[in-house]
Amino acid sequence: MNHPESLESAKHPRAGQVLSGAEIIVQVLADEGVEVIFGYSGGAILPTYDAIFVHNRDSAQPSMPLVVPANEQGAGFMAAGYARASGKVGVCVVTSGPGATNTVTPVRDCLADSVPIVVICGQVPTAAIGTDAFQEAPVTAIMGSVAKHVFLVTDPTLLEATVRTAFEIARTGRPGPVVIDVPKDVQNWKGPYQGQGALPIPGYRRRLALVDKSTLSDASAAEFYSLLSTAQRPLIYAGGGAINGEASVELTHFAQHLRIPVVTTLMGIGAFDTTEPLSMRMLGMHGAAFANYAVDDCDFLIVLGARFDDRVAGVPARFAPNARVIAHFEVDVSEINKVKKVGFHHIGPLRQTLSALLHYAKTSNFSVDWSAWHAHCAQLRSVHAFNYDRDSELIQPYYVIEEINKHAKGEAIIATGVGQHQMWAAQYFDFKGPRQWLTSGSMGTMGFGLPAAIGAQFAHPSRVVIDIDGDASIRMNLGELETVTTYDLPVKVVVLNNCGDGMVKQWQKLFFKGRLSASDKSLHKKDFVRAALADGYGFAKRLDKKADVPAVIKEFMEFKGPAFLEVMIDTDAGVYPMVGPGQSYEEMITGDHIVSRKTDHDVTPPDTAEMF
Amino acid sequence: MRHIIAVQLQNEAGALTRLAGLFASRGYNIESLSVAATNDPTLSRLTLVTTGDESAITQLLAQIQKLIDVVMVTDLTDGQHIERELLIIRLKVSPNGLESLQQLTQEHGARVLAQEPDNFVIELTQSEADVNLFIAAVSRYGVIREVVRSGALALATTGMADG
Numbered sequence: 001m002n003h004p005e006s007l008e009s010a011k012h013p014r015a016g017q018v019l020s021g022a023e024i025i026v027q028v029l030a031d032e033g034v035e036v037i038f039g040y041s042g043g044a045i046l047p048t049y050d051a052i053f054v055h056n057r058d059s060a061q062p063s064m065p066l067v068v069p070a071n072e073q074g075a076g077f078m079a080a081g082y083a084r085a086s087g088k089v090g091v092c093v094v095t096s097g098p099g100a101t102n103t104v105t106p107v108r109d110c111l112a113d114s115v116p117i118v119v120i121c122g123q124v125p126t127a128a129i130g131t132d133a134f135q136e137a138p139v140t141a142i143m144g145s146v147a148k149h150v151f152l153v154t155d156p157t158l159l160e161a162t163v164r165t166a167f168e169i170a171r172t173g174r175p176g177p178v179v180i181d182v183p184k185d186v187q188n189w190k191g192p193y194q195g196q197g198a199l200p201i202p203g204y205r206r207r208l209a210l211v212d213k214s215t216l217s218d219a220s221a222a223e224f225y226s227l228l229s230t231a232q233r234p235l236i237y238a239g240g241g242a243i244n245g246e247a248s249v250e251l252t253h254f255a256q257h258l259r260i261p262v263v264t265t266l267m268g269i270g271a272f273d274t275t276e277p278l279s280m281r282m283l284g285m286h287g288a289a290f291a292n293y294a295v296d297d298c299d300f301l302i303v304l305g306a307r308f309d310d311r312v313a314g315v316p317a318r319f320a321p322n323a324r325v326i327a328h329f330e331v332d333v334s335e336i337n338k339v340k341k342v343g344f345h346h347i348g349p350l351r352q353t354l355s356a357l358l359h360y361a362k363t364s365n366f367s368v369d370w371s372a373w374h375a376h377c378a379q380l381r382s383v384h385a386f387n388y389d390r391d392s393e394l395i396q397p398y399y400v401i402e403e404i405n406k407h408a409k410g411e412a413i414i415a416t417g418v419g420q421h422q423m424w425a426a427q428y429f430d431f432k433g434p435r436q437w438l439t440s441g442s443m444g445t446m447g448f449g450l451p452a453a454i455g456a457q458f459a460h461p462s463r464v465v466i467d468i469d470g471d472a473s474i475r476m477n478l479g480e481l482e483t484v485t486t487y488d489l490p491v492k493v494v495v496l497n498n499c500g501d502g503m504v505k506q507w508q509k510l511f512f513k514g515r516l517s518a519s520d521k522s523l524h525k526k527d528f529v530r531a532a533l534a535d536g537y538g539f540a541k542r543l544d545k546k547a548d549v550p551a552v553i554k555e556f557m558e559f560k561g562p563a564f565l566e567v568m569i570d571t572d573a574g575v576y577p578m579v580g581p582g583q584s585y586e587e588m589i590t591g592d593h594i595v596s597r598k599t600d601h602d603v604t605p606p607d608t609a610e611m612f
Numbered sequence: 613m614r615h616i617i618a619v620q621l622q623n624e625a626g627a628l629t630r631l632a633g634l635f636a637s638r639g640y641n642i643e644s645l646s647v648a649a650t651n652d653p654t655l656s657r658l659t660l661v662t663t664g665d666e667s668a669i670t671q672l673l674a675q676i677q678k679l680i681d682v683v684m685v686t687d688l689t690d691g692q693h694i695e696r697e698l699l700i701i702r703l704k705v706s707p708n709g710l711e712s713l714q715q716l717t718q719e720h721g722a723r724v725l726a727q728e729p730d731n732f733v734i735e736l737t738q739s740e741a742d743v744n745l746f747i748a749a750v751s752r753y754g755v756i757r758e759v760v761r762s763g764a765l766a767l768a769t770t771g772m773a774d775g
Contacts, residue, residue, distance in 0.1 A: 140629070144633055149680040150626060151624075174678075201681065203680075203684060207677060334671065334678060
């Protein structure tokens with residue numbers, strides 16, 4: 001390392017060259033391996049857009065195509081979709097004022113779901129900050145409470161290190177969004193490129209190093225297995241941390257070696273192959289009935305990168321009521337005992353932790369016969385399986401997803417909006433691996449699906465990417481329908497049209513005596529197919545006859561290029577099971593077609609004051 | 613329970629806003645907050661007083677540590693620590709109260725900064741509790757016109773633990 005030659009060879013080829021601030025930004029992006037930039041130009045970011053143009057024209061390094069959305073929110077979600085599908089940092093570059101504020105929603109969405117993106121915002125010139133200048137917004141103040149971190153670059157000599165540090169912060173620890181606010185004069189400043197160097201963030205790096213090197217000791221592993229050895233019904237509850245921590249393979253080995261069934265959260269979908277016999281699919285408010293019953297029945301819960309969110313543990317005290325031990329493995333210390341007190345925990349990178357656990361199990365020949373529990377889980381799976389009215393003359397959304405799934409085979413990347421269609425997709429699609437399921441879990445942002453699918457397609461140009469959307473969700477970012485054809489992406493867009501905000505209607509029917517306040521869109525005039533045709537889709541069809549479903553879906557799935565499919569579904573279709581807000585899994589409503597364990601179906605309506 | 617928390621923060625744009633914002637967005641109250649430069653020009657030192665039960669404070673400390681520009685956080689409450697607050701108070705005093713007030717000031721180790729009956733200004737450095745007692749005591753001899761307090765400042769007696 002200390003050899004002069006190796007130092008020389010490590011020197012950046014442009015080190016010492018005088019570059020503009022804008023060129024410095026672009027050079028750091030190139031150094032970070034950025035493959036694509038999502039963004040919208042404007043006054044305060046013009047120098048950087050010009051530098052990207054020049055880089056893509058002249059540089060020997062790979063070019064970074066600029067993907068332009070209809071709205072900056074779209075750019076933010078494209079960067080997020082790219083990041084979620086690839087595990088790499090997504091990049092979004094926007095102008096000041098409205099450009100920056102339009103990315104607030106994706107930034108908060110990324111923080112809430114731990115997704116690494118870097119947003120670079122133009123800002124009015126340093127001297128104009130605070131004067132209510134044209135297109136000025138207080139970005140550090142606004143973003144400070146929704147981003148993992150925000151930088152305002154006032155000293156241009158620190159610009160290069162700031163951009164590099166932003167990537168470091170975005171991708172390390174619990175990943176998240178980092179915003180860099182760059183005044184226009186800083187972009188126009190000229191100075192030498194260093195080719196190295198980061199900002200001092202001593203507290204963050206020290207805490208990160210503590211977590212990173214926190215390996216599970218043999219003593220801790222021994223304690224864990226001594227607790228586990230007394231368990232008769234162990235269950236793994238894996239969350240988004242298993243995916244963000246790239247721990248899917250280790251989770252799979254661990255679960256398969258010990259033969260422990262796995263439920264995942266909405267964010268954890270794909271961390272464990274849903275087609276595996278040990279998979280008990282998703283738990284929670286709209287989780288599988290068999291998953292929720294398994295949580296109720298387990299006596300030992302192993303929590304991997306999950307956080308007892310209110311959609312999972314609506315009533316923390318009654319969550320996993322029979323679990324004598326809850327063992328929590330996390331990377332973020334603030335999640336320990338935040339919602340639910342646990343008996344055992346370990347802070348550290350999940351991948352290493354699971355490897356250490358597996359290693360200990362193997363070397364200590366840990367083995368317990370849990371066959372009775374396996375049989376119980378198998379029975380739960382078959383008795384309380386997902387089901388719906390298969391004889392209905394109306395097109396059932398579940399049927400549509402089952403048909404698409406026959407073609408996708410658990411290998412497609414599925415993005416969604418938010419609402420009923422999101423839950424149906426989570427319930428009825430197969431997912432063989434991580435980073436195939438892109439959904440706005442914590443924030444629940446309608447309009448997420450289409451731009452996220454676009455971003456994912458840039459991350460994986462040759463994979464099948466499907467946006468499963470709702471008629472209301474897709475309206476939120478409908479402008480991005482055109483972005484798909486502009487870049488000729490083979491994104492497949494499915495709109496499950498139930499003429500309104502289906503999830504809102506479902507709650508209104510259950511808890512507000514059926515008063516459909518502002519949620520019914522059956523009188524709306526939108527012709528989605530004509531909209532798609534107008535945007536240049538080579539395939540744009542409406543499916544409104546059940547008999548046509550298999551053939552049209554086959555045609556849709558086989559179409560090469562941008563494809564749009566609107567499906568007129570049963571407007572009364574509901575999402576079941578449903579654990580009402582403030583209720584326990586035991587009180588889960590399973591609907592007419594999924595078998596409940598509860599004999600009396602009296603549902604106590606939740607207290608409306610506690611409902612959200 | 614009352615907690616006194618020391619934070620070392622990098623001097624960056626918006627750092628203080630982020631810390632204060634964390635209290636607001638997660639529903640904690642700040643009873644007092646004092647911020648000032650340290651011997652290291654890149655760092656500020658904050659002293660925060662807040663209340664909460666043990667689990668709420670544990671969660672708060674963990675959340676503060678997630679802020680990128682926080683270098684160190686220490687809950688000084690449990691350990692031995694020195695706590696001081698600066699008070700400057702202006703009173704209007706009747707002439708016959710002047711002597712008693714001067715005596716009280718001496719007893720508390722406070723200093724008189726101005727002593728006209730219409731503008732009687734006292735400075736006191738003591739614990740928050742003693743400052744409260746002093747304010748109550750002086751109010752018996754004059755009419756309080758203005759009170760300015762620094763908020764608590766604190767230092768662990770054995771050196772700041774790693775946070």
